[in-house]
Amino acid sequence: MTTSPTDIGSYWLASCDDDLTPRPALAKDETVDVAILGGGFSGLWTAYFLLQQDPDLSIAIVERQFCGFGASGRNGGWCSPRFPINPSALTRRFGTATARAMLVAQQAMVGEVGRICEAEGIDAHFNPVGVLTLARSAEQLPSLRQSFDAYGKLGMADGCELLDAKQAQDAVHATDVHGGMRLRAGGTIHPGRLVRGLARVLERRGAKIYEGTEVLQTTGGMQPALVTSGGTIRARRAVLLAGEAFLTGLPDYRRRLIPMASTIMLTAPLSAEQWDKVGWAGGECLSSYVHTTNYLTRTADGRILFGSRGAPYRYGSDMCERALRENANFGWIRERLLEWWPSLEGVEFTHQWAGYLGIPRDWLPTVHFDPVQRIGHSYGYTGHGVITSAICARALTAEVIGRAPSAEAPPYLRRNAPNWEVEPLRWAGIRYVQNAFLRMDIAEAAGKSQPIDASLAKKLGEP
Numbered sequence: 350m351t352t353s354p355t356d357i358g359s360y361w362l363a364s365c366d367d368d369l370t371p372r373p374a375l376a377k378d379e380t381v382d383v384a385i386l387g388g389g390f391s392g393l394w395t396a397y398f399l400l401q402q403d404p405d406l407s408i409a410i411v412e413r414q415f416c417g418f419g420a421s422g423r424n425g426g427w428c429s430p431r432f433p434i435n436p437s438a439l440t441r442r443f444g445t446a447t448a449r450a451m452l453v454a455q456q457a458m459v460g461e462v463g464r465i466c467e468a469e470g471i472d473a474h475f476n477p478v479g480v481l482t483l484a485r486s487a488e489q490l491p492s493l494r495q496s497f498d499a500y501g502k503l504g505m506a507d508g509c510e511l512l513d514a515k516q517a518q519d520a521v522h523a524t525d526v527h528g529g530m531r532l533r534a535g536g537t538i539h540p541g542r543l544v545r546g547l548a549r550v551l552e553r554r555g556a557k558i559y560e561g562t563e564v565l566q567t568t569g570g571m572q573p574a575l576v577t578s579g580g581t582i583r584a585r586r587a588v589l590l591a592g593e594a595f596l597t598g599l600p601d602y603r604r605r606l607i608p609m610a611s612t613i614m615l616t617a618p619l620s621a622e623q624w625d626k627v628g629w630a631g632g633e634c635l636s637s638y639v640h641t642t643n644y645l646t647r648t649a650d651g652r653i654l655f656g657s658r659g660a661p662y663r664y665g666s667d668m669c670e671r672a673l674r675e676n677a678n679f680g681w682i683r684e685r686l687l688e689w690w691p692s693l694e695g696v697e698f699t700h701q702w703a704g705y706l707g708i709p710r711d712w713l714p715t716v717h718f719d720p721v722q723r724i725g726h727s728y729g730y731t732g733h734g735v736i737t738s739a740i741c742a743r744a745l746t747a748e749v750i751g752r753a754p755s756a757e758a759p760p761y762l763r764r765n766a767p768n769w770e771v772e773p774l775r776w777a778g779i780r781y782v783q784n785a786f787l788r789m790d791i792a793e794a795a796g797k798s799q800p801i802d803a804s805l806a807k808k809l810g811e812p
């Protein structure tokens with residue numbers, strides 16, 4: 350079923366300044382060097398880096414809806430310097446050197462995305478403002494300290510700053526600010542302009558993009574192929590799958606990741622007086638330590654984007670667009686924003702939307718290319734894919750071109766992602782954790798003690 354950009358409601362698509370009329374669908378069989386499923390960041394960055402390595406490659410990108418339809422056109426606009434797994438857990442799992450290398454790569458890619466935008470003339474409002482995480486209760490202070498210490502242990506303290514209550518309150522005039530931590534790396538971007546801009550750059554370099562074309566099946570071998578609703582695209586070199594959460598619709602990927610909904614509300618541009626009361630003059634990527642997650646972005650035209658938990662997980666990883674919108678917690682998010690800044694009571698909200706991100710069982714992305722079947726994939730970035738997708742796309746490019754990674758292979762490369770549980774266990778477990786995280790945040794906000802099952806929920810629901 351076709352979904353129009355207007356139906357999605359994303360401000361980023363509405364303000365991307367690109368013609369969103371769908372490109373022609375595939376109408377006949379074709380043969381190219383590389384065929385890619387997915388017109389989001391993963392697919393487009395992979396095509397971009399492939400053409401950078403070998404400008405003569407013929408590449409076709411097949412997109413079921415339109416470029417930017419998925420999470421890439423709906424996200425929070427954070428160029429996050431963080432990884433889905435927090436620094437202490439990353440160190441525990443992979444050791445200091447690997448954890449550090451992964452975080453350094455993530456931070457470096459933020460600057461590189463900014464440089465690519467500039468070099469390619471993509472006006473994506475990249476702003477290297479850093480990240481500011483607030484403790485909005487005394488209970489959140491230990492997490493702040495732990496995070497700061499973890500960066501210190503990795504030798505990355507230079508890029509961090511711990512703020513006391515007054516410094517944090519001066520930076521953002523929100524209620525209940527007890528402290529904060531600043532990461533100098535990181536920035537904000539207009540993801541709609543980035544995803545649509547990348548697609549235009551690729552077309553100028555000769556890549557073909559077919560929209561409104563669904564991949565129904567993949568075949569591997571000497572000449573792998575994408576079997577689509579409009580014909581078969583055979584590939585001389587590689588078939589690459591870059592569908593993130595939507596990959597769960599393909600038989601081999603059903604349990605490799607789950608689609609998790611996230612919801613966003615956006616205000617009208619605030620007046621100068623409103624901004625005076627809000628503070629946040631630095632426009633950093635802003636959040637606090639809540640279990641249901643929150644991410645706030647100050648847009649280039651002076652709006653506040655507030656993102657948080659989305660609709661409950663649906664049985665069998667169902668990704669119904671209508672249910673996503675109907676079950677999104679727009680009212681709940683509006684209340685959270687007013688809780689941060691009661692002075693914004695009565696503020697106009699102009700846009701609201703929701704989208705699916707992909708969460709692997711162990712929260713680690715996967716980049717893999719099978720040189721025999723000639724099929725590769727990159728997926729599983731949780732809520733950090735604006736930057737992680739570019740890192741993984743570069744790694745996938747190196748695999749396809751046949752170059753060994755320069756340093757020791759990162760743990761997400763050439764691995765088989767663990768499966769999620771079978772249904773109905775999966776549904777029951779995820780719904781339980783979603784519900785428990787909400788109860789934990791409500792208890793904390795009310796100054797009550799944590800629910801009796803808080804440790805169990807954290808064990809099940811955190812990486």
Ligand SMILES: Cc1cc2nc3c(=O)[nH]c(=O)nc-3n(C[C@H](O)[C@H](O)[C@H](O)COP(=O)(O)OP(=O)(O)OC[C@H]3O[C@@H](n4cnc5c(N)ncnc54)[C@H](O)[C@@H]3O)c2cc1C
Binds near residue numbers: 386
């Ligand atoms: C609400 C929300 C907020 C987020 N906020 C942030 C943030 O602030 N910072 C950050 O770093 N990350 C954020 N993320 C995550 C980030 O947006 C994603 O990780 C990233 O965009 C994934 O890019 P992708 O190209 O892999 O997937 P997508 O953008 O989802 O693209 C996949 C594409 O594949 C297409 N496709 C799927 N199946 C088929 C098929 N069978 N045939 C043809 N085409 C197909 C889809 O139509 C889609 O366009 C957020 C995600 C959401 C949903």
